[in-house]
Amino acid sequence: MKARSITLGLAILVAGGSAAFAGLAWRPAIGKIASPTQFDRALVAKGAQLAAVGDCAICHAGSTGTPFAGGNPLQTPFGAVYASNITPDPDAGIGTWSLAAFRRAMHDGVDRAGGFLYPAFPYNHYTHVTGEDVDAIYAFLMTRTPAKLQAPATHLPFPFNIRLLMAGWNALFVDHSPVAADPAKNAAWNRGAYLVEGLGHCAACHSPRNALGAEDKAHPFTGGEVDGWDAPGLTAATSPAAIAWTAGALYRFLRHGLDDQHAASAGPMGAVSHDLSNVPEADVRAIAIYIASMTDPDGRGAAEPTREQQVAARVAAAQIPPPELQQTSGAAIFAGACAGCHGAGAPMMLNGRPSLALGSSVTAATPRNASQTILYGLQPGPGERGPWMPGFAGSLTDDQVAAVLTYLRWRFTDRPAWPALEDNVHRIRQDKSS
């Protein structure tokens, strides 16, 4: 791992060096201003909704619970990048940033003082956001409650600590051109494309990344990784969903965190759908329409109730595990630990919740999301309603989690067994405790 990092580093260095040579690197500081406080209410309200699409509150959530105060790390292959304080506090936050400075950060990934930001902050997507929309987000952020909490500085190991190198990275991987409108598609699709490719930065998680940590533009939306979770592929070929995602299903999932032909929004996606519940309905529908044009390009998803019945029939038939499965405790664990919610006749199932057979966690190529969910569960925010699952990290050992995963895979899918499950579970547990 270490050797690989160094190789990567050298590659960046070369790229960065040549960029610097081209004179692209140096950026001036933009002068401090006194925190502006007067903004048009309608502009602030618009900014609030855009900020929700952009997930600002998620990464910049305060480590002590103060909104927008930052301080939480985002784990990257290059080290932890800490989110900054984006409240209008003049010292700890961005209170002295002018609109020009804020625009530059959003579009070019350069902070007020002229320093390069890491693309953990997805300026490679935000660069597509119109100036008008950036202004609204600025108005929103500048009217938040200032928080005097200094976020920890990010210290990546050499050579990634040389911020200037990002100039080279930017030259290679950042495309500043606006999201091109497709006149063949309707307005909602085009609005969706603008939101998904820009502010929503969906590809930041749902696309694979190359060795330099940049999104693989050749294979967009074919699935990525974030915070120890798989971000499933959103193309028809790569989506693990048992039933293709339609625009309607995506809308319900994105807006309400749950769709009855799929599953509950979990892991890092949970906060995203939570935020989208505050975005205008039309925008969420637009996002759903655009993504559905990838997940369900020929509209076959709409005709899939029969598929749901097929899945249900298969699950119902799978009553007696094959001999190799009977050797493990998987079936017993399922009956005692899981069936109270996921078994036939359980209240949750009677309430119209999706069968495990329909959830991407169980149908996915890797057991990562299923393991995460079993170990650590799923809970709504304090005082909020929402899908709930207790974590089993304390009660099930690695081999027991592996046994129940094997059982789930057999019982609820027609896909091949996951290999090396116990190691996989063990690694997730280790990553969580480190």
Next chain:
Amino acid sequence: MNALSRRGLLGTGGALVVAFSTRPVFAQAEHAPTKLPGSLSVQPHLSGWVQVAPDGAVTVFTGKAELGQGIRTALIQIAAEQLYLAPGVISLVTADTGRTADEGYTAGSHSMQDSGTAIMHAAAQVRAILLQEAASRLGVDAGALSTTNGRVQAADGRSLGYGELVGSLSPDQVASQTIALKDPATYTVMGKKMPRVDIPGKVTGAAAYVQDMRLPGMVHARAVRPPRYGATLAKLDSSKIETMPGVIKIVRDGSYLAVIAEGEWQAITAMRALQDAAVWTGGQPMPDQAKIFETIQSLPVQDSVILDRKAEMAPAVHTLKARYLRPYGMHGSIGPSCAVAQLQDGVMTVWTHTQGVYPDRAALAELLQMPPQAIRCIHTEGSGCYGHNGADDAAADAALLAQALPGRPVRVQWMREQENTWEPFTPAIVAEVQASLSADGTIVDWQYGVWSNTHNMRPGNGGRLMPSWARANPLKPSPPMPIPQPEGGGDRNGIPLYDLPTAHVVSHFVPDMPLRVSAMRGLGAYTNVFAIESFMDELAAAAGIDPVVFRLKHLTDARARDVVQRAAQEFGWDKAASLPAGHGRGFAFARYKNLGAYAAVALEVAVEHETGRVRVVRAQCAVDSGQAVSVDGIRNQIQGGLVQSSSWTLYEAVTYDATGITSRDWSSYPILRFPAAPDSVEVHVINRPGMPFLGTGEATQGPTSAAIANAVMDAAKVRIRELPLSQERVKAAIGV
């Protein structure tokens, strides 16, 4: 340990001690004198309350039940005080149709007034009788005798124990109307700190609840409920389930469906299989949640004017109007309802956490078609009880299934989703108020109306037991009735305690019940106090007067003024201007039912601007419960009431759609969790030695809700009039 041993738990151990009376103690007086204090009026025989055995053992009887409110300890304290005994030597028998007086329901904060008063007088009189007997035996004047630790002592050192004195006394003494009570100044137990008698067992895992009962040969049962009110069982193939491990019997009567199994897990597994196999159809249409308040106000009403006062007032210069809303809420005890029943030798014994063993027995008699005398209901503690929950229905389940499997004790516990969807909720309520202020900020006119269903669908008859509805021959519930003033139901505390010379208050009783409802802690008082005390703040703001000063300006009741001033002073109301940003303070006051305890609450909240999330940071309460018996018990009740009411106020609403009740568990009916608990809740008890007991248990439910709403107004400048003050609602009001 004694109190929690199995014998103690079952209440069947040991023969009844021979006491004054050989008459069955549960026989009620044919012609009770009317003026006797408390529940002595329904059971004037002293032996119905206090029995002394020849060996000196003292047993005290109450028809009230321990609901988690600590009544057991407080009643022992009262008896010990008046009998000059150490509390530890007294055994207490609680509600049991075989042993105790019919004190109706343990509800409405009545236990201390009814039972506490009866026990206090009965105990005092028993001691007086024993003293008199000792005086005649020792040949001295009764006034020259002293009593300590169950012995009557003469000045010369001779002494006689209570047990020795009992022998020759005549049985069946009836309480006297003039009973000399101990001078409150000499109290050594009442009003003093006494740890609760039940806590040591509960923290060490002793069997303490009906849920913990394990009788020889006991079997476990689970009911299978329809998906919504009135749905019927259209189809069921249970053949495979009948042969599942441990299954003894599947009981079906119309759409009533249950399974009895040897083990509890086996019963649960079979219940789920039945749920999966059952096909239900139809059902009562569910109301539209989005329009529930309009629905409630559009249903037929029976109006009663509960206050109509007119006086010459200064001219009005300012008129305010507001509408306050409360959705359906649930009791949500942590332990779902449970009961054990056994039919043996023609007698049905039911161990139940009902609030009323006698009314429950009457309803069960109708349901089971058995004479009441053949049924014995024994109160056995359950999980915390905050009103009419599933207890009586679970007792009905257990009794029906015990009838189907004679001889064996049958234990039924509801599942969480059954509790949440079938318990009777507290009704949705609408309150509308309009008031006018004079130039000097005096309220010169007050118009108030409240729309509510009944708050009492307790088992008045067999038809009010929910399991009776699904049977092939269902029983019809007796029609809902309003609870009359002065206690009131939906209009409880609808009349403000303030000085309002011109006022008009109408109670709009709504008989039709879109959802199943009944009594929950505070009944309508929670909403009426929320409305009145929120509106008092709105009026104070309009008058430009501090809200505490504004209340005092309209309050002449001295005890009311005392709690208001005490809470304000303890909170530091005067110097609360320095609260941190995003924090606010709120105040509220009420006298529960205008008859019970006085309570004032001052609290501080923090409102998170970005999310609208509200947390109560600290609270100061002042309470006057009259003569305090268990001071810490009062504190515990007030503290708990405040925290519970915070949960109701900030989070809670029953949800429903066309498919039925959808708030089936704690993820769909969130309640307060530890991270949101206040940092501190301090309770200041204003003791009134020698004054009548005033019920405490429900006193802070109402004031807390309004204090929070008032504090949110102070913190975020938004006035929320619809409960709960959920983060979505508060955020929507705050805007960006």
Next chain:
Amino acid sequence: MISLIVNGTTHQVDVDPATPLLYVLRDTLGMHGAKYGCGLGQCGACTVMLDKQAVFSCLTPVAVLEGRQIKTIEGLGTIEHPGPLQQAFIDEQAAQCGYCIAGMIMRAQALLERTSSPTEAQIRAQMQPNLCRCGTHIRILAAIRLAADTMRQAAIPGRVQEVSR
């Protein structure tokens, strides 16, 4: 036959391996402390300790328990000799109906065995899974703080271990 080690004693039980520990404790072993509250892992009334962790016994099938250490409220002390947390709950009178209390104590015990001086935030975060409906939260928190103090002072060997995290 499955063997269960409960409070240091090994029991052989003949039950379906899917049976959650809760029902085996209550119905087979006669230990009533752990309670059924929801069966969903949402309320914590059934909490016991399993190899130093607080777990929901209602969702822990006995199939996974072979050879593992189970601790219940009955293992912390008796009515005559209550353990430090039990004593603290008595001292603070931290119960109303008490139905949730055994679960509360076991979850707190897991914290105090791991961290002898927990912060207020740590205590609240630890107790988050457990619900109390009577509103006894303030007293429960006070009892946990009190127990932490007494356990630290007594430094009972084997009970209190500081584990750096």
